[in-house]
Amino acid sequence: MFLNQRPPIRNNVAESNLFTRRVIIAFVIVCALIGVLLANLYSIQVNMHESYQTRANGNRIKVIPVAPNRGIIFDRNGMILAENKAVYSLELVAEKIKNIEHTVDTIGSIINITDEEKELFFKVQKAQKRFKKVTLKSRLSPAEVAKISVNLHRLEGVTVEARLKRYYPYKETLTHVLGYVGRMTKKELQRITDNDEGANYAATRDIGKQGIEKYYEQMLHGVAGFQEVEVNHRGKIIRVLNQVLPEHGQDLYLNIDVRLQQQAYSALAGRRGSVVALNPNNGAVLAMVSSPSYDPNLFVHGISGKDYRKLLSPDKPLINRATKGAYPPASTIKQLMALAALEEGIVSETSSIDDPGWFKLPNVERKFRDHLAWGHGKVDVYRAMAKSCDTYFYDIAYRLKIDKISTFMYQFGFGEYTGIDIHEEKKGIMPSREWKRNRHNQPWYTGDTISLGIGQSYWTATPLQLAKSTAIVAASGKRFTPQILGASQQGQGLLQIPADDYAPIKLKQSRHWQIAQKGMWEVVNNIGGTAYNVFKGANYISAGKTGTAQVISMAEDEKYDASKIKERHRDNAMYVGYAPYDNPQIALAVVIENAGGGGSSAAPVARQLLDTYLSENKPLGESTLLSSQSTNQQDRTP
Secondary structure, three states: OOOOOOOOOOOHHHHHHHHHHHHHHHHHHHHHHHHHHHHHHHHHHHHOHHHHHHHHHHHHEEEEEEOOOOOOEEOOOOOEEEEEEEEEEEEEOHHHOOOHHHHHHHHHHHOOOOHHHHHHHHHHHHHOOOOOOEEEEOOOOHHHHHHHHOOHHHOOOEEEEEEEEEEOOOHHHHHHHHOOEEEOOHHHHHHHHHOOOOHHHOOOOEEEOOHHHHHOHHHHHOEOEEEEEEEOOOOOEEEEEEEEOOEOOOOEEEOOOHHHHHHHHHHHOOOOEEEEEEOOOOOEEEEEEEEOOOOOHHHHOOOOHHHHHHOOOOOOOOOOHHHHOOEOOHHHHHHHHHHHHHHOOOOOOOOEEEEOOEEEOOOOOOEEEOOOOOOOEEEEHHHHHHHOOHHHHHHHHHHHHHHHHHHHHHOOOOOOOOOOOOOOOOOOEOOOHHHHHHHHOOOOOHHHHHHHOOOOOOOEEOHHHHHHHHHHHHOOOOEEOOEOEEEEEEOOEEEEOOOOEEOOOOOOOOHHHHHHHHHHHHHHHOOOOOOHHHHOOOOOOOEEEEEEEOOOOOOOOOOOOHHHOOHHHOOEEEEEEEEOOOOOOEEEEEEEOOOOOHHHHHHHHHHHHHHHHOHHHOOOOOOOOOOOOOOOOOOOOO
């Protein structure tokens, strides 16, 4: 029965209608999608054309910052002290290298790369922004440049770059004046960013670290430029589309005279100490030497650990002794003590005392001894300075008292920053009752005051402060802020930059200046003066004061014997002075650590400097670039 049943008949019309409907629906969907696509294409190519064009150009066009050339530094006579020299360096962009460790090893097989250079590279590379070049090796030799150049085809992401780097031709002679430049640290970069100067330093790697290089960084750096360049898909520059040239940093002309500076450095002969020379008429710093020193070029390219460890020696070459070395001023301040006593009426030009070789306080057994055990006999203010009689100045200090001493000495800059145009400076100590109470939680004792009379006790001063106070005496009270910078380049000319002056010291009697000056004249020109033998035969007349500063305390009856004392515990040798006497053009201070007597060790250094400065009767400072300001001086010939 089932075998004879017929199958149902297909409805072809219904199937055809169903297919047609599906085709229509599919066609509508396709048309709708095409419409959406066309709408998007229109939006992208018409409505959003400018936006996408800008983004496309961003992939094709790059803005590259261009670092400005750093300003050159000259001395007052136009001698180059700091310049820029082209050096070749090997640089890598980590993001363009598949295996950076392998690439560094490959480079090491071509030229010598030390382990220290590798360590520094990876340290900097990890902290560097993406796609920024990092130096693997600087100061490539011509042979190394050639070897790398022929292998660049297999060193992707590696380039040899020529850059201008700082160079200091006088090396250690001027280190503590100029300072140096070095690679920017994270902290420095953050400070630049916080000051909204990031754009100006976008292409700059180095920054001033100390000295003039740091203090005048803004003037020396210049203004960055930029280039708009077209690059291919690999980032290679095809052409330059537009550029704005960077502005060269300002050239600086210092008041320093490099010949005088070299003479001072040579005269110290590697001994620990300092020399500072100023023009008393305008505050110009003519020379400023700290010894021992170091070659600042070591820091420009990144100093090695071995070289840096050498600079951590007990001699401390990294310290600028001229501005940060604090020493008891010793007898170099006796002319100032005499001025204070004259002002207070404690002594006069004609008064005198008898010196038995010691000073004793009333009702006290202890004796403050003079360096001459049998004393100097009858002593007036002139003889006291010429012979450096301690007893005379013990007596002055006792009668002045601490309050008048400290108040008077503040006027000469002791215990305060001088304001010199470098950042590295110490105040030193000008003690007072308040200072001792705050520092030591102790009252001030009369014995403390007695020692101040000869520049000992708690009193400390920098060589720069000693030079400044001497300049004030030489200029009869006129005061200037010591200044290293003399002028800057402005277009085709020089802009003179004078030092700040401030109110002169007014004494009750101007004659007192002449008494102090004549006392310093006696030191140098009177037979028996503590510097007479050193300056005998000079073709100029100068004035000065020797000093010998104790480093360690001695027992009351103990005799000083340098041969029985460790070298670093021996007395410091000191000298301050100025010349010419009747028209001062230079005032100086010399400090030599642990060298003994000021007359035998420090004064000869001063003689060499004054001979150099006043050679041929023409001060070296009278240059065609920076003219010295002359001042009419009173006739002080004794």
